[in-house]
Amino acid sequence: GGWAHQHFTTVESLNTMRFRIFWCVCVGNVAFASCYMGMIGREVQKYFGVKGALPLGPWWFWPVYGTYMAAACCLGYISFKRPACDIFIAGISQSPTTFYCLLVLGLRKWPSSRTVASNSPKESPIDLVRLPYRIMFYVGFIGNAPLLPMYPMLVQYSGLSMAGINTLLHSWLMVMWGMQGISLLHLCNAMSSYTPKVSKD
Numbered sequence: 358g359g360w361a362h363q364h365f366t367t368v369e370s371l372n373t374m375r376f377r378i379f380w381c382v383c384v385g386n387v388a389f390a391s392c393y394m395g396m397i398g399r400e401v402q403k404y405f406g407v408k409g410a411l412p413l414g415p416w417w418f419w420p421v422y423g424t425y426m427a428a429a430c431c432l433g434y435i436s437f438k439r440p441a442c443d444i445f446i447a448g449i450s451q452s453p454t455t456f457y458c459l460l461v462l463g464l465r466k467w468p469s470s471r472t473v474a475s476n477s478p479k480e481s482p483i484d485l486v487r488l489p490y491r492i493m494f495y496v497g498f499i500g501n502a503p504l505l506p507m508y509p510m511l512v513q514y515s516g517l518s519m520a521g522i523n524t525l526l527h528s529w530l531m532v533m534w535g536m537q538g539i540s541l542l543h544l545c546n547a548m549s550s551y552t553p554k555v556s557k558d
Contacts, residue, residue, distance in 0.1 A: 358379075360379075361379045361380070361440075362523070380440060381431045383444070384440070387444055387447040388423070388426035388430040388450055391419065391451050392419050394419075394451060394454035394457075394458060395422060401458065402461040404482060405465065405483055406465060407464050407465050411460055426447070435447060441508065445508065448505070462491060463495065465483070468484050482548050483547075485546075486543070487543070490543040490544075491540070493539055493543075500533040500536070501533050504529060504530070508522070508526065
């Protein structure tokens with residue numbers, strides 16, 4: 358995407374097969390990301406969510422959804438005059454998986470921080486999940502939503518160059534994706550560190 362910003366700068370260049378290939382790779386991956394996010398949410402629901410609060414669904418549901426959105430992208434159904442518009446529409450397709458991920462942790466009643474910090478045996482991996490990482494999870498997943506209204510507002514009123522706006526928004530993305538990654542790593546560590554009780558019978 359960054360390379361294409363530098364090399365496809367005219368209307369004519371945006372209508373070449375070369376640009377189309379780069380566009381499908383870049384925007385198609387954003388559209389397909391719903392697959393990864395949905396499968397992450399499914400695993401989080403499986404191990405940390407409230408049982409029965411949200412459906413797990415078959416494992417193939419989110420890959421099918423991601424493939425459908427990526428195919429719609431490559432076939433040109435979300436192709437408009439400005440590539441920035443396309444990437445935002447592809448990002449909007451992540452809304453179902455974003456809210457799914459938020460709800461799987463948000464619906465749970467969590468143990469108090471005092472209980473988590475104690476040295477008493479943990480009943481489940483849920484007891485090992487710390488509040489700062491849960492907050493990081495929530496902020497990281499919902500934090501990219503403001504970018505959609507921010508982009509046109511910055512273009513119209515900020516006085517920043519397009520390069521400056523793109524740098525700002527992509528830096529924002531980097532921070533939010535980083536928070537997602539750190540919080541998910543914490544959940545994985547909670548699973549790895551948990552030792553089930555072994556019955557003496």
